[in-house]
Amino acid sequence: MDQASGLRSIVNNDSFTKKVPTIASGGSRRVPRVISVTSGKGGVGKTNTVGNLAIALNALGKRVVIVDADVGLANIDIIFNLRPKYNISHVISGERTLHEVMVKTHHGVNIIAGGSGFANLTQLTHGERLNLLTEFETLENMADIILLDTGAGISSNVLYFNAAADECIVIATREPTSITDAYALMKVMSQEYGTKYFKLLVNVVSSKQDAKNVYATLDTAIGRFLKNVVLEYLGNIPSDPKLQKAVLNRSTVMDYAPESPSSRAFEEIAKKIVDSPIRLSSDGNIKFFMKKVLDSVN
Ligand SMILES: Nc1ncnc2c1ncn2[C@@H]1O[C@H](COP(=O)(O)OP(=O)(O)OP(=O)(O)O)[C@@H](O)[C@H]1O
Numbered sequence: 001m002d003q004a005s006g007l008r009s010i011v012n013n014d015s016f017t018k019k020v021p022t023i024a025s026g027g028s029r030r031v032p033r034v035i036s037v038t039s040g041k042g043g044v045g046k047t048n049t050v051g052n053l054a055i056a057l058n059a060l061g062k063r064v065v066i067v068d069a070d071v072g073l074a075n076i077d078i079i080f081n082l083r084p085k086y087n088i089s090h091v092i093s094g095e096r097t098l099h100e101v102m103v104k105t106h107h108g109v110n111i112i113a114g115g116s117g118f119a120n121l122t123q124l125t126h127g128e129r130l131n132l133l134t135e136f137e138t139l140e141n142m143a144d145i146i147l148l149d150t151g152a153g154i155s156s157n158v159l160y161f162n163a164a165a166d167e168c169i170v171i172a173t174r175e176p177t178s179i180t181d182a183y184a185l186m187k188v189m190s191q192e193y194g195t196k197y198f199k200l201l202v203n204v205v206s207s208k209q210d211a212k213n214v215y216a217t218l219d220t221a222i223g224r225f226l227k228n229v230v231l232e233y234l235g236n237i238p239s240d241p242k243l244q245k246a247v248l249n250r251s252t253v254m255d256y257a258p259e260s261p262s263s264r265a266f267e268e269i270a271k272k273i274v275d276s277p278i279r280l281s282s283d284g285n286i287k288f289f290m291k292k293v294l295d296s297v298n
């Protein structure tokens with residue numbers, strides 16, 4: 001049985017066994033904590049999760065910087081109704097510093113727009129790499145949490161950023177294609193980069209049971225085929241028409257409808273992230289993070 005058909009049979013099987021992953025102790029803590037938000041399938045809610053989680057984390061007293069690492073469809077600025085003049089390309093070329101590129105939301109969350117700057121990571125010159133490394137080091141003292149909004153899928157850029165982050169939040173919905181694509185992403189990450197831990201966030205659910213079923217499906221597949229990988233259940237976001245309206249209004253749902261079910265869910269998830277121990281694969285700093293990204297492109 002190949003992996004895909006194996007997964008399909010698991011997807012179609014009702015009898016899931018739920019394994020609660022053991023939580024490793026945090027190890028030495030590094031500031032800032034770099035968290036990537038990623039998915040196999042596109043359009044499952046990464047950008048909205050990053051934007052709303054950033055606001056919720058900020059409300060918990062955390063200094064948050066968002067890095068838009070989605071090369072093709074960089075759009076985190078849209079839900080904050082911002083129009084950044086500069087993006088990461090200007091930092092890479094040395095025209096601007098990271099601080100000049102950064103735009104602040106009214107909550108105090110800082111955003112670094114992606115644009116096409118990250119498109120050719122493999123072709124950066126030595127000087128351009130140095131610009132990135134040196135500039136990212138300046139985030140060290142100004143952020144507690146860095147959230148990376150990655151593109152969807154298993155393109156090399158997505159993999160680089162996920163591999164370099166401390167933690168990787170995978171978003172899936174109930175749609176079977178989203179589940180199989182999430183599995184494919186985790187498989188590639190574990191095989192190519194040795195990534196062992198993932199956190200699952202199930203979006204657009206109509207009940208908690210929906211989310212648990214998605215988790216059980218993926219966790220069962222991982223248990224069978226990816227022995228070294230641990231998938232932790234982070235939580236779920238309900239299907240919420242208010243979130244859709246917020247997007248149409250170029251807003252985050254946390255701003256547009258703070259009492260809505262999805263806003264509440266983002267608050268809960270932010271608390272869980274802050275309270276949970278960090279599983280560090282290695283110790284380092286933010287410059288080290290960018291170095292890991294750049295090293296992995298070679
Ligand atoms: N919890 C939710 N309830 C209802 N609709 C949602 C929810 N989450 C996301 N959506 C819908 O899905 C759309 C896409 O969300 P978003 O842009 O965050 O996805 P994405 O994963 O970042 O997409 P891409 O892969 O294109 O970057 C939103 O504009 C919204 O209409």
Ligand SMILES: [Mg+2]
Binds near residue numbers: 046070073075149
């Ligand atoms: Mg997006």
